[in-house]
Amino acid sequence: xxxxxxxxxxxxxxxxxxxxxxxxxxxxxxxxxxxxxxxxxxxxxxxxxxxxxxxxxxxxxxxxxxxxxxxxxxxxxxxxxxxxxxxxxxxxxxxxxxxxxxxxxxxxxxxxxxxxxxxxxxxxxxxxxxxxxxxxxxxxxxxxxxxxxxxxxxxxxxxxxxxxxxxxxxxxxxxxxxxxxxxxxxxxxxxxxxxxxxxxxxxxxxxxxxxxxxxxxxxxxxxxxxxxxxxxxxxxxxxxxxxxxxx
Amino acid sequence: xxxxxxxxxxxxxxxxxxxxxxxxxxxxxxxxxxxxxxxxxxxxxxxxxxxxxxxxxxxxxxxxxxxxxxxxxxxxxxxxxxxxxxxxxxxxxxxxxxxxxxxxxxxxxxxxxxxxxxxxxxxxxxxxxxxxxxxxxxxxxxxxxxxxxxxxxxxxxxxxxxxxxxxxxxxxxxxxxxxxxxxxxxxxxxxxxxxxxxxxxxxxxxxxxxxxxxxxxxxxxxxxxxxxxxxxxxxxxxxxxxxxxxxxxxxxxxxxxxxxxxxxxxxxxxxxxxxxxxxxxxxxxxxxxxxxxxxxxxxxxxxxxxxxxxxxxxxxxxxxxxxxxxxxxxxxxxxxxxxxxxxxxxxxxxxxxxxxxxxxxxxxxxxxxxxxxxxxxxxxxxxxxxxxxxxxxxxxxxxxxxxxxxxxxxxxxxxxxx
Numbered sequence: 001x002x003x004x005x006x007x008x009x010x011x012x013x014x015x016x017x018x019x020x021x022x023x024x025x026x027x028x029x030x031x032x033x034x035x036x037x038x039x040x041x042x043x044x045x046x047x048x049x050x051x052x053x054x055x056x057x058x059x060x061x062x063x064x065x066x067x068x069x070x071x072x073x074x075x076x077x078x079x080x081x082x083x084x085x086x087x088x089x090x091x092x093x094x095x096x097x098x099x100x101x102x103x104x105x106x107x108x109x110x111x112x113x114x115x116x117x118x119x120x121x122x123x124x125x126x127x128x129x130x131x132x133x134x135x136x137x138x139x140x141x142x143x144x145x146x147x148x149x150x151x152x153x154x155x156x157x158x159x160x161x162x163x164x165x166x167x168x169x170x171x172x173x174x175x176x177x178x179x180x181x182x183x184x185x186x187x188x189x190x191x192x193x194x195x196x197x198x199x200x201x202x203x204x205x206x207x208x209x210x211x212x213x214x215x216x217x218x219x220x221x222x223x224x225x226x227x228x229x230x231x232x233x234x235x236x237x238x239x240x241x242x243x244x245x246x247x
Numbered sequence: 248x249x250x251x252x253x254x255x256x257x258x259x260x261x262x263x264x265x266x267x268x269x270x271x272x273x274x275x276x277x278x279x280x281x282x283x284x285x286x287x288x289x290x291x292x293x294x295x296x297x298x299x300x301x302x303x304x305x306x307x308x309x310x311x312x313x314x315x316x317x318x319x320x321x322x323x324x325x326x327x328x329x330x331x332x333x334x335x336x337x338x339x340x341x342x343x344x345x346x347x348x349x350x351x352x353x354x355x356x357x358x359x360x361x362x363x364x365x366x367x368x369x370x371x372x373x374x375x376x377x378x379x380x381x382x383x384x385x386x387x388x389x390x391x392x393x394x395x396x397x398x399x400x401x402x403x404x405x406x407x408x409x410x411x412x413x414x415x416x417x418x419x420x421x422x423x424x425x426x427x428x429x430x431x432x433x434x435x436x437x438x439x440x441x442x443x444x445x446x447x448x449x450x451x452x453x454x455x456x457x458x459x460x461x462x463x464x465x466x467x468x469x470x471x472x473x474x475x476x477x478x479x480x481x482x483x484x485x486x487x488x489x490x491x492x493x494x495x496x497x498x499x500x501x502x503x504x505x506x507x508x509x510x511x512x513x514x515x516x517x518x519x520x521x522x523x524x525x526x527x528x529x530x531x532x533x534x535x536x537x538x539x540x541x542x543x544x545x546x547x548x549x550x551x552x553x554x555x556x557x558x559x560x561x562x563x564x565x566x567x568x569x570x571x572x573x574x575x576x577x578x579x580x581x582x583x584x585x586x587x588x589x590x591x592x593x594x595x596x597x598x599x600x601x602x603x604x605x606x607x608x609x610x611x612x613x614x615x616x617x618x619x620x621x622x623x624x625x626x627x628x629x630x631x632x633x634x635x636x637x638x639x640x641x642x643x644x645x646x647x648x649x650x651x652x653x654x655x656x657x658x659x660x661x662x663x664x665x
Contacts, residue, residue, distance in 0.1 A: 011453070016386055020585025020612075027612050060391040062455035127390045131579070145580040149390055193386075194582020198608050229611035236604035243576075243601070 001215060002035040006051035008094065009059075010040045012067050016147070018057035018091040020195030024204050025053060025089070031225040034212075043070035047077045052211050053087045054078075056094025058193070061123045063093060064102045068111035071097060078114050085214050087186040087207055088116060091196060095182070095189035096121035096150065117182050117189060118154045125151045132192065133241045134164035134180070136203070143237035144192040144199050146180070152191075158183050160190050160203070186210060199237060201230045250289075250348045253282035257341045271330065275337030286333065286371040288348055289340045293324065295354040295512065296371060298402060300361050301379030302395065302452075303555055304501040305331060307492065308379050309358040311505030311525060312512075316354065318524035319513050324352035331360040333367055354512060361395050362388070364402040376406040377508050379501060381418050383452045384552045387579040392418075392452035400425045409433050411508050413500055414465055415442070415449055421456035423463075433511065435479075435503040436465035441472050441496065447561060447588075448496030450554035466507045472499040479503050487518045490526035495558045537639070540656040541632035544639040547649055550574060553583040560643075566591045567641035571631055573624060575600035577647030584609045594618070599627040600648055624651050 007022050026036045041047055043066070059067060071078075082088070090098040097113040104111075105124030113119075127149035134142045142161045159179025181190035188207055190196050197204035209219040222230065257278030264273055279285045290296060299309045306328035313325045326339035336357060344350050359367050378399055381392055389395050396418055403410055403422040410426055412419040414434035423432040442449060470486065471478040477499040478488040487506075491498040502525055510516045538545045548563070550556045550572075572595050574581060581602050596618040598606050603620050610617055621627040631640050644652060 014586070015383065015391075016580070017582035017585035020582070020609075023585060024612060060393055060452075060454055062393050063453075066455065129387050129390065129579075145387070145582060147386055147390060147580060193580055195585045195609070198585070198612060199605070225611070229608060232604050232607035232611055236608055239601060239604055 001217070002037050003029055003053065003211060003215075004049070004051040005036060005038045005053045005055060007038065007040045008054060008056045009042060009067055009070055010057065011042060012063045012070070013057040013059040013094045013097075015058040015060060015092065017194035018094065019055070021057070021089055021091055021197045022055040024195060024197040024201070025055065025208065028201070028204055028208060028226065031223045032220045041074070047074050047081075050081045050084055050086055052214075053089065053207065054081070056088070056090035056098060058092025058094055060093070061104060064097070064104060064111045064123065065109070067093070067097055068102065068113065071114060072112070075114055078116065082116055082186065085186070087211050088188065089197070089207060090187075090189045092148070092191050092193070095191065096123075096152070098187060098189055099152075099154075099182075116187050117184055118157060119182060119189070120153045122151045122153075123149060125149055131240045131244060132164050132180075133237070133244050134161045136160065137162050137183075140202050141237050141241070142192075142200050142203075143240040144196050145194065146191060147193050148191040150191065160188060161192075198229070199233050201226070201233055249282045250285070251346060253278040253285055254341065254344060254346055254348060256281055257337070261338065261341050271338055272332070272334040273338075274341050275334040275339070278337050278341060279333060284370065285337050285340070286367065289344050289350060290324065290336075290355045290357065291371050292348070293350060293352055293355045295374050297354065297356045297375040297377065297508065297512070298359045298364065298368065298373040298406075299356065299377045299379065300359045300364050300399065300402065301377075302361065302382035302384040302392075303551070304379040304497055305358045305360075307498065308377060308501040308505050309356055311502055311528065312356045312377075312508050314524045314528055315505060315509040315521045316356070316513060318520050319509075319515065319517065321354060321513060322352045324350045324355045324357075326357050328358065331358040332363050333370070336367065359402070361398055364398050368402045368405045373402065373406050374408045375411065375508065375511070376402055376409070377411045377504055378419050378422065379504060380413065380416060380449075380497075381452050381454075382450055382552065382554045383583075384554070386583075393454050396422075396454060396456060406430050409511065411435070411504060411511070413437065413449075413504065414463070416451040417458065418452065418454050418456050420459040423459040423461070424457055432459070432461070432463045433507060434463050434465045435500070435507050436468040437496075437500065437503075438468055438470045441469055441499075445472065445496040447554075447557045449500070450557070466510065467503050469499050469503045472496055477502060479506060481518070485518070487522050489522040492528045494562065497555075497558060538653055538656045538658060540628050540652075543632040543636045545571070545628075545631070545642045545652065545656070546639045547652065548641065548643050549649065550578065550643050550645045553586050557587060560587070560590055563590055563592065563641065566593055568638040569631065569635060569640045570595050571597045571599065571627065571640050571642045572603075572606055573599035573627065573642060573644045573648040573652070574602040574606060575645065575647050576602070577645045578602055581605050585612075589613060589615065597621055597627050597631060599624055600645075624648060625655050628652065628655055
């Protein structure tokens with residue numbers, strides 16, 4: 001069995017280690033002995049062969065226009081993939097482009113996203129740049145670094161991290177005003193920086209569990225390699241919590 | 248009167264601060280409070296003011312321009328490396344100025360922090376602006392390079408005479424759109440074979456800006472870089488060779504920008520004098536510096552941001568005997584680690600600092616073995632010094648850890664040397 005992983009626009013959307021999320025997903029699968037194929041899709045290319053996982057990295061605000069232009073021709077295919085069972089992870093701008101549209105506040109330009117989430121993102125609000133710590137919907141610790149200057153609007157979506165104290169004013173219309181990110185069906189989105197899934201491997205395993213279940217396979221027990229990485233990540237999160245004084 | 252008072256009090260504070268062994272920014276801060284036009288009434292009196300800014304290489308390029316001009320007999324005012332905020336600049340003035348506000352210099356070559364460029368240029372109008380590069384740098388501070396570009400653009404809009412940049416950076420070229428009509432764009436170029444030979448060499452931030460509609464003729468072309476040797480071709484087709492202060496294309500680009508700027512500033516510019524001055528510059532601080540502690544050498548490799556770290560890592564061509572990584576809150580968000588190519592590194596012996604466990608997580612995904620995590624710097628140094636003293640420790644450190652290591656090892660001055 002081979003799991004196929006597609007990285008979208010890696011030259012435009014790869015800021016600050018965010019494609020590390022693809023590396024984390026692929027590496028965790030390989031540690032279980034699962035074969036993984038990683039490919040990229042760049043502007044002007046045609047999507048082919050439905051992947052199991054599509055990973056979007058983060059980009060700077062001026063990437064919104066070329067990225068939106070590039071994904072325009074792929075929108076229909078991406079929706080078909082989503083219906084057929086593809087899983088999606090988007091970080092930062094990549095996550096925003098999985099939504100309805102991205103607006104640049106100062107320029108008042110709006111760039112259409114893929115529309116796999118109903119989120120409307122406005123870039124250019126006051127920037128939050130700090131370590132963050134919270135909990136997900138199962139009460140599991142989440143930690144990382146948030147470097148974000150966006151306001152995201154949508155009603156009725158489930159945040160990926162229901163409680164991230166620093167964000168109490170930023171998520172307009174959500175059922176959880178202190179929440180961050182999105183979890184809708186097989187779509188995971190977060191604005192938390194860089195290799196978010198490395199620091200929070202339980203979220204990586206949520207995605208992989210769902211992917212493997214569709215292949216008729218249960219998520220295997222962690223190997224020594226998983227345990228080593230996850231133990232380091234757990235301690236790193238504890239240090240972040242300690243710095244924030246949140247526990 | 249205000250200026251004289253600011254100089255008097257500023258100098259007094261400077262003497263007191265120096266007697267206590269620190270406080271380099273405080274005298275300048277006080278002088279600027281007492282005379283808000285302190286910079287323009289001192290540096291601004293000089294015939295020519297040059298700002299050097301950019302994501303990386305500001306200190307190096309400033310030092311190069313200064314060295315070349317001084318070698319030509321030009322009297323230069325400058326600020327010490329890294330003292331590139333308004334208060335640091337004002338403190339540098341206090342060190343050199345007379346009681347009436349006169350600096351004994353023909354030209355000011357000042358390093359300017361990219362974020363403070365708009366503030367400094369509001370007080371002190373640059374005649375010439377040199378921008379070394381625009382890289383993805385300090386995202387925790389700036390958010391994105393677009394914001395840094397906007398700051399650079401603000402300074403460009405206030406620059407009277409010229410903007411000097413590397414033509415290979417289209418975002419820097421587009422700063423030309425904001426220049427006043429009196430100012431021109433000057434460029435240096437880098438030949439394609441040189442770029443091709445340095446895969447991590449030019450790591451310009453990819454941002455979308457309005458293209459500059461002109462293609463200025465390059466004043467110089469960097470035509471060869473091998474190790475620490477470089478050569479440039481001038482406008483007449485002559486080639487000039489010199490030695491770089493360290494290995495890497497970025498030093499060669501800094502050198503070309505410095506040569507081009509010095510050539511513009513000095514009518515009797517001599518290539519022989521200029522290349523000799525460049526070649527005699529000391530190695531750049533923090534990149535390969537060796538600190539001795541309890542009988543063992545620690546070779547320090549700076550971790551600043553992805554572009555500079557990647558270039559510095561290139562100096563590691565075989566797996567080090569002992570590798571130490573020490574990173575703390577001076578690197579608030581080390582997410583970019585996941586973009587690093589670790590080359591031959593397959594083991595890290597000791598991880599130190601408050602970001603040690605984030606490094607450990609990253610290294611686990613790269614299959615790199617980790618010996619121990621010793622979060623306290625001094626404890627880690629004792630541990631490392633106790634073994635294999637005939638072999639150096641290769642230490643990947645951020646700036647704050649480097650300062651700490653130097654202090655622990657008894658190196659009392661801040662900026663290099665013993």
